[in-house]
Amino acid sequence: MTSETRMNTRRVFLGGMLIAGACAANRAHAAGGGSGSSGADAKGGARHAMRHARPASRPQAYRLQPEVSQTGPKVRGSTSVAHTLDTRRREIALTFDDGPDPVYTPQVLEVLRRCRVQATFCVIGSDAAAHTWLLNAIADAGHEIANHSWSHPLLTRMRSHEIHEQFARTCDVVEGAVGKAPALARAPFGEWNKRALGISASLGMSPLGWSVDTCDWEEPGAREITSTVLETVRPGSVLLAHDGGGDRSQTVAALRDFLPRLIDSGYTPVLPSDTDVFEDRTGKGWGG
């Protein structure tokens, strides 16, 4: 199989496109039969950011390029490193941000255990340090831990040494707890710039995006979250949900509902890093 045909049979993820996306628009789009989705690490992230002196202005939302896109990212000197999921196998990836949370993370883990699937937890370092037992619970169950910064700031407004500290401290906590440093990083609000990507890469991490926002951070009700997922998920989707940063009871209730239904529909949840396709398609490396 040539690389070209391989690209044609697998959907390419990541890249990035800054948009003024919102979940309401996401739902409207889905209701209109579109296949796109918008991502917003907004409210879940916003709560964290408020806790941690978030900048006053609202960060731009962020999303992946359409899942079928085979072009590189367009913005901010972003990377074209991608992970691909096998659409023929109807692979999807479940990701949970803004934890670990002593109340909701165990509940999410229980749903995943019963469904016998693995997921990726994008943890906030300060919370992880306060609950290292949850890191062990996540890792012991075979899930992946990704770096979601130390305190959920807008990295794009930070100096290099500050970004480095955000990622490095979190790496240290994760490695200290589970013996393995994160291989993936997700920027708060999905907001990357070239500097942050370079620092993340220097710490051995690849960026993790998403393509379907469950919009659980809006707390629209479990049924609405389930509907959003079922209407927007496609083979190859990376789903964004939250196990921390607020009351995630709706997320847990929705997960109990939609995850078995996705599996019954033939979807196969996988870990992005298991797809082992990280590639720099620009050929320009990470840049500075």
Ligand SMILES: [Zn+2]
């Ligand atoms: Zn977040």
